[in-house]
Amino acid sequence: MPLGTARGWYGDLTAAEQNLAVAVAVVLGGLILGAVTAWVVRRVLVAFSLDEAVEGTPFERTAQQLGSSSVRLLAQLCGLFVFTVAAVYALRTLGVLPSELFIQELVDFLPRVFIAVLVVMVGLIAADKAELVVGEQLRSIKLPEVTLIPTLVKVSVLYVAVLIALSQLGVATGALLVLLAAYAFGVFFLGGLAFKDLLSSAAAGIYLLLTEPYTIGDEVEVAGNRGIVQEMDVFVTYVEDDGEEYMIPNRMVLREGAMRVRET
Structure with missing residues (x-):
C-alpha cells in the first residue's frame, strides 16, 4: 500500500x-x-x-x-x-x-520483575554448575563430610540469587541483610560443627605433609591397619595390604600415631 x-x-x-x-x-x-x-x-x-x-x-x-x-x-x-x-x-x-499513574508504576515495575526472574534463572544455572565443579574437584577425597560441600555451595549461590531478586522487587534492604547475616552465621557456625572432623583432618594432613613421618611406599601401621602407603593428601592417607585399601583420616593418624615398619 x-x-x-x-x-x-x-x-x-x-x-x-x-x-x-x-x-x-x-x-x-x-x-x-x-x-x-x-x-x-x-x-x-x-x-x-x-x-x-x-x-x-x-x-x-x-x-x-x-x-x-x-x-x-x-x-x-x-x-x-x-x-x-x-x-x-x-x-x-x-x-x-486505568490511569497514567498505574501505567507509570507498571512501566517502572516491569524491568525489576525482568531482572529478578533473570537473576533467579542465572542463579539456578550458576548453582548447578558450581555444584558440579566443586564436586569434581573434591571427588578424590573419599570422606563422607565432603559430599555435603557441593550441596552447600549450590544452596549458597541460590540463596544470594534469591536475595538479589527480592531486592529488585522492593523487599526491604534491612530485612535482606538480616537474612544474609543469619545465613552466614549458619554456614560458618553450624558448618564448622558439621565439618569439625574434616577440618581437624585437614590440619593434621598439613602437619604430616610438612613433617613427612612417612612417605609413599613406606610400610606403616595406623590404628591396627598395616600396609604400604599408596597416597597421601591433606585429608586422608591411603594404605594398601594384600589388595585391600584402607582409607585413614589424617586426624586418626595424628591421634593414634603411625608406626613405620622397617625391614630387617
Whole structure:
C-alpha cells in the first residue's frame, strides 16, 4: 500500500479505530522486535560458549526434557520482556489501563520483575554448575563430610540469587541483610560443627605433609591397619595390604600415631 494511500486510509478512521490500528501495529512490532532480541541474545550466549558451560547441569537437563535449553530460555526471557513492554504500550493506546499513574508504576515495575526472574534463572544455572565443579574437584577425597560441600555451595549461590531478586522487587534492604547475616552465621557456625572432623583432618594432613613421618611406599601401621602407603593428601592417607585399601583420616593418624615398619 503506497504511503499516501495508507495515510488517507488512516485519516478516514475514527479515533477509536486509529487507536486500535496503532495498538495492533505496536503488538506486531513487539513480536518482531522480541523475536529479533531473542535471536541476538541467543547468538551472543552461544558465542560466549554458555551452552557448553551449562552442559550436564540439572537445569540444562530439565530444560532439554521440556524441549528447550538454558540458552534458549534466557534468550526467550529477553524477547518476552520486549514483547511485554510493547503490549503495555498497546493497552495504553487502547485506554484499557486505568490511569497514567498505574501505567507509570507498571512501566517502572516491569524491568525489576525482568531482572529478578533473570537473576533467579542465572542463579539456578550458576548453582548447578558450581555444584558440579566443586564436586569434581573434591571427588578424590573419599570422606563422607565432603559430599555435603557441593550441596552447600549450590544452596549458597541460590540463596544470594534469591536475595538479589527480592531486592529488585522492593523487599526491604534491612530485612535482606538480616537474612544474609543469619545465613552466614549458619554456614560458618553450624558448618564448622558439621565439618569439625574434616577440618581437624585437614590440619593434621598439613602437619604430616610438612613433617613427612612417612612417605609413599613406606610400610606403616595406623590404628591396627598395616600396609604400604599408596597416597597421601591433606585429608586422608591411603594404605594398601594384600589388595585391600584402607582409607585413614589424617586426624586418626595424628591421634593414634603411625608406626613405620622397617625391614630387617
